[in-house]
Amino acid sequence: MINVSFYLRRLHSLCGLVLLGGVLIEHLLTNASAMGGPEVFNNGLAMMEQIPQPIFLGIEICLYAVPILFHGIYGVYIAMQAKNNPSEYGYSRNWKFALQRWTAWYLVAFLIWHVGYLRIYTKGIMGEHISYALVQSTLANPVVFALYAIGMFAAIFHFCNGITTFCMTWGITKGPRSQCVVDKGAMGLCVLMCLFTLAFMSSYFM
Numbered sequence: 001m002i003n004v005s006f007y008l009r010r011l012h013s014l015c016g017l018v019l020l021g022g023v024l025i026e027h028l029l030t031n032a033s034a035m036g037g038p039e040v041f042n043n044g045l046a047m048m049e050q051i052p053q054p055i056f057l058g059i060e061i062c063l064y065a066v067p068i069l070f071h072g073i074y075g076v077y078i079a080m081q082a083k084n085n086p087s088e089y090g091y092s093r094n095w096k097f098a099l100q101r102w103t104a105w106y107l108v109a110f111l112i113w114h115v116g117y118l119r120i121y122t123k124g125i126m127g128e129h130i131s132y133a134l135v136q137s138t139l140a141n142p143v144v145f146a147l148y149a150i151g152m153f154a155a156i157f158h159f160c161n162g163i164t165t166f167c168m169t170w171g172i173t174k175g176p177r178s179q180c181v182v183d184k185g186a187m188g189l190c191v192l193m194c195l196f197t198l199a200f201m202s203s204y205f206m
Helices: 004-036 038-049 053-081 092-125 132-139 142-169 176-205
Strands: none
Touching (some): 004 038, 004 053, 004 132, 004 142, 038 132, 132 142, 132 176, 142 176
16 A cells, blocks of 8 residues: 555655755856846846746746645645654754644745735736835835744754755655754854855845
């Protein structure tokens, strides 16, 4: 008998690390161009706009929407089954296990707001192109800036901690030593990506 749950969890893990990890890195690099000023940022977005609409829409659906929906919906199911007890045990991995679930809940709400406002309402309904000025005006609100920063940090931690769990799930790191090395490397990457994010978000006001 086929263990459906086993394969769904493997697909969930692979989807999160490879596809959504790629989406996260693409977003970081695209937004980081803001550090070069409005012209550099707008030129980068203009190049993306040159992709034929049917192809671009296909990329958004197949590489963005479908993976996010699958990873998000199944991730919520996994999170609801999890038993978090960081205050009782307090081990590092136990806290990261809990944070992986808590960041997942925040990201569900954050992505609904982010995609709903920028992609569906602003770009889709209002027909306004995403630009440096638009992002700058959006982030000018301190509350919005904080919520976006938390959303980015949550996504980065979720991805980096996912590297560790991916390696454990797929049997790449089998012993405590190798798991510890990967975990430290992943958390180091998490810190660097968070600092990088804070740098380009702050560049809008420098």
